Amino acid sequence: MGSFLDDNITTQIKEVFTNLVNPVHILVFTSKENCEYCEDTRLLLEEVCGLSDELHYQPVDIDTDAKLAKEYLIDRTPAVAVLGMVDDKQTDHGIRFSGIPAGHEFSALIHSIISVSRQETGISSQTQAFLDSLKSPVHLEIFTTPT
Amino acid sequence: MVLAHRFALASQMVTSDAIEATEFPELADKYRVSGVPHTVINLGAGNLIGAAPEEMLVAEIQKTLK
Numbered sequence: 001m002g003s004f005l006d007d008n009i010t011t012q013i014k015e016v017f018t019n020l021v022n023p024v025h026i027l028v029f030t031s032k033e034n035c036e037y038c039e040d041t042r043l044l045l046e047e048v049c050g051l052s053d054e055l056h057y058q059p060v061d062i063d064t065d066a067k068l069a070k071e072y073l074i075d076r077t078p079a080v081a082v083l084g085m086v087d088d089k090q091t092d093h094g095i096r097f098s099g100i101p102a103g104h105e106f107s108a109l110i111h112s113i114i115s116v117s118r119q120e121t122g123i124s125s126q127t128q129a130f131l132d133s134l135k136s137p138v139h140l141e142i143f144t145t146p147t
Numbered sequence: 148m149v150l151a152h153r154f155a156l157a158s159q160m161v162t163s164d165a166i167e168a169t170e171f172p173e174l175a176d177k178y179r180v181s182g183v184p185h186t187v188i189n190l191g192a193g194n195l196i197g198a199a200p201e202e203m204l205v206a207e208i209q210k211t212l213k
Contacts, residue, residue, distance in 0.1 A: 037170060073162075076171060084156075094155045099167025108149045108165060121157040127201050130209070131158035138161045138208055140151040141187040143168040143180045 004044045010051065013110060017052040020117040025056045025083040025090055029074045031063055037100040041078035044100065048109070054117060056085075080109070084116045103146030150204055151186060 005013070028045045030038035042059050049057035062069035062077055072081050072092065080097040083090055093116060101109040115121065121128070155163035168175040168183060178187045178194070186195040186204065193211030195204060 076174075093159070094162030095152050096162070096164040097167075098164055099170035101165070101167075105165060105167060108152070112149070112152050115153065115156055119156070121153045123153050123157055123201060127154075127205055128157055130205050131154060131161060134158060134160040134212075136160070136212065137189075138154075138158075138212070139189055140154065140161065140163045141178075141190075142149055142151050142163065142165045143175055143178070143185040143187070144149075144165060144183050145168050 004040075004047050013048065014051050016110065016114060017054070019114055020052055020054040022117050022119065023054045023056060023085040024113050024117045025058065025085055026113070027058050027060055027068075027072060027081040027083065029060045029062050029069055029072070029077050029079040029081070031061065031077040033063075035077050038078045041080065041100045044102070045080060048113075055113065082109075082112050082116050084119065086119060100146075104144055105146065108144075149184075150199070150201060154204070 026045055026049055028042050030042050046057055049055040060068050062074060074081070076098055078100060080101060081092065082095040083092050085091070095112055095116065097105060097109060149163065149165050151163040152165065155161045166174065168180055178185070178191055182196055184198055186199070188194065188208060188211045193207050195207045
């Protein structure tokens with residue numbers, strides 16, 4: 001433990017994780033072939049999930065568990081799915097990270113975990129009304145870089 | 148958190164994937180990603196370049212769905 005996060009960061013994350021309300025289930029999809037960051041992603045998420053009892057970590061090898069990968073529409077690795085659990089019911093909100101969530105993505109990951117756990121979106125009522133009116137699916141892909 | 152992830156949490160109709168561009172260069176090339184953040188809506192039907200406030204992402208989604 002402690003190979004990715006230094007003591008300072010670990011302390012900070014543990015502190016913000018005291019705000020978790022509901023459990024969060026985190027699936028980490030990896031593959032053995034042609035995946036430079038799969039092992040690091042798996043270890044990073046394992047470490048993060050070890051910082052709170054509310055976080056449930058599940059590694060998934062997409063080659064040996066293709067069914068689960070398909071169920072969560074994963075076709076590239078590494079990938080992370082952040083699932084909510086409210087009243088013991090697991091809910092896939094469609095929140096994914098492709099590639100290792102390091103750098104900027106790391107804080108986005110931590111914020112996603114907290115928001116999913118608290119079921120707080122932080123968006124305006126106007127935006128919520130618009131989203132509630134959607135009749136067809138909307139898939140958003142946000143390209144970022146580590147720095 | 149990524150704004151798009153907030154939208155995904157707020158609506159079961161919305162899914163959101165934060166993609167590390169340097170790890171998936173073919174995908175980034177496909178959508179002609181040159182600056183980040185770059186948001187692609189429904190597989191290229193819409194695009195939003197740069198960090199955008201909530202209203203701009205809503206407007207772009209509306210435009211894409213029309």
